[in-house]
Amino acid sequence: MAKQKYYVVWVGKRPGIYHSWAECKEQVEQVKDAKYKSYDSSSEAQKAYSEGWTKHWGKKQTGSSGSKGTSSSRASSSSSASSASIDYDSVSVDVGTRGNPGPIEYQGVDTKTGEVLFAVGPIPNGTNNLGEFLAIVHSLAYLKQLGSTKTVYSDSRTALKWVREKQVATSLVRDESTKEVWNLVDRALKWLENNRYENKLLKWETKEWGEIKADYGRK
Numbered sequence: 001m002a003k004q005k006y007y008v009v010w011v012g013k014r015p016g017i018y019h020s021w022a023e024c025k026e027q028v029e030q031v032k033d034a035k036y037k038s039y040d041s042s043s044e045a046q047k048a049y050s051e052g053w054t055k056h057w058g059k060k061q062t063g064s065s066g067s068k069g070t071s072s073s074r075a076s077s078s079s080s081a082s083s084a085s086i087d088y089d090s091v092s093v094d095v096g097t098r099g100n101p102g103p104i105e106y107q108g109v110d111t112k113t114g115e116v117l118f119a120v121g122p123i124p125n126g127t128n129n130l131g132e133f134l135a136i137v138h139s140l141a142y143l144k145q146l147g148s149t150k151t152v153y154s155d156s157r158t159a160l161k162w163v164r165e166k167q168v169a170t171s172l173v174r175d176e177s178t179k180e181v182w183n184l185v186d187r188a189l190k191w192l193e194n195n196r197y198e199n200k201l202l203k204w205e206t207k208e209w210g211e212i213k214a215d216y217g218r219k
Contacts, residue, residue: 006018007045008039009035036210111213126178149198152200
């Protein structure tokens with residue numbers, strides 16, 4: 001039998017404490033910069049709710065309790081940040097799409113302040129994962145120019161995998177309609193082949209932390 005979870009919503013449609021992920025999701029879905037987190041006991045949830053999100057959101061729980069998605073928290077993969085606090089001294093990236101495939105744009109922002117550091121698009125015809133891939137590589141090139149080893153966050157496991165493997169696996173055809181995005185992808189792949197970087201590439205854990213700071217709010 002699944003263990004009871006308690007979901008604290010600090011910033012959402014109706015802040016409060018909920019007893020199921022479905023109820024929590026209803027309060028935070030499509031809410032930009034929503035703040036919510038799960039707890040194993042009612043007392044922990046009540047305490048966290050009363051103390052506010054600034055003390056708890058994005059922080060690792062201690063003791064016997066765990067945050068939502070404990071199975072992913074146990075993963076040893078360096079791409080998972082679910083068991084760690086958010087590194088706010090970082091760059092977060094995201095893609096905005098209108099159809100998949102369809103026009104895409106992407107941006108990188110300061111995770112702490114939300115300041116837009118770079119933005120590209122719209123690109124006439126691409127996919128969500130290709131946009132995320134381009135955003136990650138763009139952030140690496142941007143940070144390399146600054147001599148910075150800041151962490152980069154993306155909410156796309158697929159794009160993070162493509163960057164690490166220096167190859168993309170997509171069914172998007174190469175034709176005149178996709179020429180622009182493929183030119184950018186080819187340039188990004190070439191950059192990865194010719195450059196080294198020390199930046200950590202981490203998965204943004206949306207269910208625990210809310211939407212990534214670079215989110216376009218189009219869900």
